[in-house]
Amino acid sequence: MHDQAEALRLKMMKSQRPVARAIAIVSGKGGVGKSNFTANFSYALVAKGKKVLIVDMDIGMGNIHILFGATPTYHLKDYLTDQQQLQNVVTPIEENLAFIAGGSGLESVVEWSDMMFERLIEAFSVLQMEYDVILFDMGAGATKSSIDLILAMDEIVLIATPEPTSITDAYSMIKFICLQDASKTIKIVSNRVLKEQDGRDSVARLQLAMRKFLSVDPSVLGFLPDDIHVRNAVIAQVPFVKLYPNAKVSKRMLAIADTFIHGNKPCTSIETSGFLDKIKGVFLKGRV
Incomplete structure (x- = not known):
């Protein structure tokens, strides 16, 4: 399996x-609209001409x-345990x-078998060449x-609301992240903003604290208003960007996608990514 995966990676490169x-x-916590952001962000990126894959982690x-x-x-x-093919x-x-x-049963990645590790690497060797953006919807909080x-990701998008x-x-x-790698690219989205200035003030305080105490300088992708269209879209099980394209929150999401696309240069090879x-490196921890 290792030789096959390595050959595939060289081919992709x-x-x-x-x-x-x-x-x-x-x-930082649940209930701030992280997964809803991910779903709608993906639609906005597609609207901007990108091919997107979401991995629910x-x-x-x-x-x-x-x-x-x-x-x-x-x-x-099912794929990692060799019960199903990637497609x-x-x-x-x-x-x-x-x-x-x-799914379930993936809580501790360091306990995965060598086969699961190899299959994951092989999968993302393929997927990185098929999509423009892969969004990993991580669980709330830090473990x-x-x-x-x-x-291991190229960039981090942090979702927060204006509440203290x-x-x-x-x-x-x-x-937690910066204690291990202070060089990560971090972007902030303020969600469920009732008043624009409140959202800006809260994000400014967060940026100031991160610059002062963590020596990192996060950028701001944008602000999403608290909008009844969001709740209605969740009930309908259709992302609001698609269901209500003319809503203010949808236009803001499209603007966030535009900033995301044009504010950074894409990677051009596996080495640069x-x-x-x-x-x-994640999987090798605890294996030696």
């Missing part, structure tokens, strides 16, 4: 197609499929958009396993 950006979507609590009104037949674990665990939503449901995986508890938890989350090499 010779391709001229840019490698997908691997993005961790994180939050909120193990045991994943709900991406519910937001899309979809029922996955198989999960990531069978990728659930298409529409053209240029798909997701992989996490050792989740932080290790987040550190959300800002405090968001700071704590980033602190580094995602696969970092994933390897």
Whole structure:
């Protein structure tokens, strides 16, 4: 398996197609709209011409499929345990958009078998060449396993609301990350904003604390208003960007996608992305 995966990676590296950006979507606590952001962000990226894959890493609590009104037949674990082929665990939503449901039993990645590790590397060697952006919807909060995986990503998008508890938890989350890697690219989205200035003030406080105490300088992707269209879309199990394209929150999400796309230069090779090499490092921890 190792030789096959290595041969596949070398083959992929010779391709001229840019490698997908691997993005961790994180939050300091649950209930801030992280998964809903991920679902709608993916639609906005597709609207901007990108091909997007979502990987639901909120193990045991994943709900991406519910937001899309979809029922996955198989999960990531089915592929990793060699029960299904890769194409069978990728659930298409529409053209240029798909997701992989996490399922259960994947809590501790360092306990995965060598076969599961090899299959994961092989899967992402393929997926990075098929998609422009891979969004990893991480579980809320910080655990050792989740932080290790987040550190392997190219970028981090942090979702927070203006409430003081959300800002405090968001700071704590980033602190855990920065203690291990202060060079990570971090972008902030303020969600469920009642008043624009309140959202800006809360994000400014978070940025100031991160610069002062963590020596990191996060950028701001944008602000999403508290909007009844969001709740209605969740009930309808259709992302609000698709169901209510003219709503203010949808236009803001499209603006966030535009900033995300044009504010950063995409990776052009597996070497510059580094995602696969970092994933390897996660699995090698505790194995030697």
